[in-house]
Amino acid sequence: MNPAVELHSHPELDERIVIVRAGDEVDAVFVRTERFNVLIDTLGTSELCRTALDLLEERAGAGPLIVVNSHMDWDHFWGNAAVAGRAPIIAHATALDRLRDPATKQVLIDKVGEDSRFGDVEIIGPDITFSGSMTLNGGDLTLELIHTPGHTPDHIAVWIPELRICLAVDAVEYPIPEVWSRSAADLQLIRSSLQRIRDLNARLVIPAHGRTSSPSIVDANLAYFEALADSVGALEEDRLRNGQLGSLNGFRLEDFVAIPEGMPLDTLAFYRNCHETNLGATVQAHLETFKSA
Numbered sequence: 001m002n003p004a005v006e007l008h009s010h011p012e013l014d015e016r017i018v019i020v021r022a023g024d025e026v027d028a029v030f031v032r033t034e035r036f037n038v039l040i041d042t043l044g045t046s047e048l049c050r051t052a053l054d055l056l057e058e059r060a061g062a063g064p065l066i067v068v069n070s071h072m073d074w075d076h077f078w079g080n081a082a083v084a085g086r087a088p089i090i091a092h093a094t095a096l097d098r099l100r101d102p103a104t105k106q107v108l109i110d111k112v113g114e115d116s117r118f119g120d121v122e123i124i125g126p127d128i129t130f131s132g133s134m135t136l137n138g139g140d141l142t143l144e145l146i147h148t149p150g151h152t153p154d155h156i157a158v159w160i161p162e163l164r165i166c167l168a169v170d171a172v173e174y175p176i177p178e179v180w181s182r183s184a185a186d187l188q189l190i191r192s193s194l195q196r197i198r199d200l201n202a203r204l205v206i207p208a209h210g211r212t213s214s215p216s217i218v219d220a221n222l223a224y225f226e227a228l229a230d231s232v233g234a235l236e237e238d239r240l241r242n243g244q245l246g247s248l249n250g251f252r253l254e255d256f257v258a259i260p261e262g263m264p265l266d267t268l269a270f271y272r273n274c275h276e277t278n279l280g281a282t283v284q285a286h287l288e289t290f291k292s293a
């Protein structure tokens with residue numbers, strides 16, 4: 001069953017910004033500007049996205065709708081069918097590579113097997129792509145789309161300078177973000193993207209998961225990767241090749257971040273998995289320092 005869709009906004013956030021929450025699955029964000037409305041992400045199914053658009057009708061301005069796909073992970077763009085042909089969909093150019101990758105189709109096949117609500121999902125790509133960065137000039141508000149790879153190669157975050165709000169999507173995550181692969185290069189990318197977001201000096205940082213908005217989570221994510229590098233860096237080369245490293249005392253998720261009380265077991269398992277990937281990439285980065293030494 002689809003999770004319930006709810007709208008959230010609060011004065012600190014600014015009334016032009018609405019969080020579109022699909023249960024515990026994901027948050028999309030709606031931004032109203034003088035010239036147009038922007039929906040950042042379309043949730044995990046077109047039914048969810050249609051429900052969100054109905055709920056948003058009252059809050060929308062008179063202008064047209066523009067849709068941004070933050071990245072091609074299923075929970076962020078599988079609702080595209082609800083807006084295709086009605087609103088232009090913008091994504092980073094590398095999103096097209098991901099859509100061509102057979103792994104994208106495989107995720108859908110797997111998900112349909114798990115839950116019938118994904119049965120009518122149609123994978124729809126962006127209408128407009130860009131490299132580097134892109135700016136949407138809404139008049140009263142500016143939305144800067146910033147390429148922030150590392151979680152995925154195509155990831156973009158949105159910076160609204162007038163409000164000093166960063167919609168960080170999955171580049172920042174509580175309790176931890178997840179790197180794209182166990183490679184040193186991707187680890188470097190996720191850390192640089194976190195630094196780039198930290199350097200914005202935002203008043204609020206809003207990720208798509210974890211329901212937080214404090215910029216301190218960016219520092220916490222950076223500190224987590226730093227601590228991982230320190231712990232791994234202190235190991236001898238033969239211990240680095242221990243495949244079970246993540247279950248050893250001192251290398252488990254809870255050795256780096258406090259696990260939020262009452263976190264559901266499947267969510268905890270998900271973050272343990274993210275941690276394993278982050279640890280694997282950190283080990284890889286450290287092994288490469290031996291090679292180059």
Ligand SMILES: [Zn+2]
Pocket residue numbers: 026073075076170208209
């Ligand atoms: Zn996500």
